């Protein structure tokens with residue numbers, strides 16, 4: 344039974360979609376957003392704006408400024424001129440601003456959750472319970488480190504790097520902004536951040552909040568635009584560091600453009616994680632972990648458990664349970680608090696997912712999808728599972744970034760490790776087993792930056808995150824996340 348189009352999330356007022364004027368008032372969404380440079384919102388020199396829409400119903404949300412080379416130059420200059428004052432402040436004073444940002448996010452969590460869901464299509468229960476609280480947690484965590492850097496790296500003299508260019512994707516908009524901004528400014532750097540084109544709104548709300556927190560002008564600048572804006576930022580001669588999260592394709596372009604320049608770079612790129620289930624695993628719990636691993640955030644997750652490896656003797660049991668669970672997932676309006684799978688972020692991404700489903704059919708793969716109906720307007724994809732997938736299938740090798748799971752089986756540990764490691768990526772993996780020794784054995788042999796045991800998609804500001812191979816390099820989160828923003832002697 345589909346729960347599409349029921350509005351069961353009620354805040355103080357009974358508002359529905361953001362394009363209704365009264366609902367816009369309640370979430371304080373402007374018609375038009377400008378660039379945030381040197382502590383002020385200012386018009387873009389291009390005088391060009393693009394629309395941000397709600398992917399759940401294709402309605403207009405706001406106009407967003409498109410920054411060009413001149414705007415990027417101003418933003419970088421503003422970050423550069425703010426450096427001296429920001430670094431002169433005592434570290435504990437810098438920390439106070441970051442704590443203030445964290446507290447303000449908590450205070451406005453409801454508004455941020457709603458805007459994140461309207462702009463990006465993710466279920467409100469995920470924005471509310473995961474994205475926004477975790478974003479605040481990142482600011483709290485790195486605020487705590489700001490005046491303890493010498494203890495974090497004993498015996499070393501640490502200095503900020505300078506002006507940091509940060510580029511983020513559309514799948515966790517506010518959370519990725521927090522992952523990037525919090526450690527950078529805690530270490531004494533200043534920032535120019537570019538959000539993704541389809542999901543700029545919570546970054547712009549963060550800019551308003553940063554103004555309210557009284558952060559010195561220029562410490563954080565937020566410039567919106569498309570890929571060209573990102574490229575202008577990457578190519579600016581006065582940046583000292585690039586932190587990029589996005590596709591492997593763009594990551595490679597960035598690496599080329601920094602070749603020969605003195606620009607420290609960290610790249611968090613794509614993934615194709617193996618989620619491995621052994622016959623000794625707690626099966627019910629593992630099935631929940633498989634569902635969460637691939638269908639959380641519509642599968643728009645770089646570390647999604649998109650390849651399932653089932654030990655051969657339990658294949659039938661696991662697939663039956665998965666089929667049953669698939670039917671219970673509620674697909675539809677992201678603003679309904681009961682929705683499990685919301686809208687695909689954009690038409691472009693929906694087309695990419697459909698392309699892979701077509702390839703699967705051409706390859707003759709067997710599969711099943713949920714029988715639920717999906718809304719006619721908006722971008723939606725039914726959760727889908729393909730079984731009996733071979734290692735050479737494009738669906739087993741390429742990142743789909745949607746609610747599509749591919750299933751393979753295995754007989755031995757060596758076999759599954761070889762298959763799991765046999766992709767260009769190496770971001771994350773999951774192991775489900777009752778045996779601790781098996782979990783430890785696999786976690787050291789899987790070439791993945793994060794290996795979860797008997798859980799999946801768990802994030803915490805204290806733990807480092809990052810990839811091997813074409814999933815990128817550098818770590819975010821934890822102590823290692825500070826290292827990316829410091830020079831050390």
Ligand code: NAP
Nearest residue numbers: 512513538539540569570573574589590593611612613645
């Ligand atoms: P994307 O196309 O690479 O875009 C990422 C960001 O880069 C966006 O802000 C984009 O702007 C900008 N950009 C595009 N072309 C650029 C260029 N030539 N130079 C500089 N910046 C440029 O990736 P996406 O489609 O937004 O995100 C999905 C990808 O991100 C997936 O591959 C996913 O695995 C990866 N991801 C990785 C992690 C991780 O931690 N490893 C986390 C989340 C996502 P526009 O939006 O305006 O095009």
Ligand code: MG
Nearest residue numbers: 395396462541
């Ligand atoms: Mg949008």
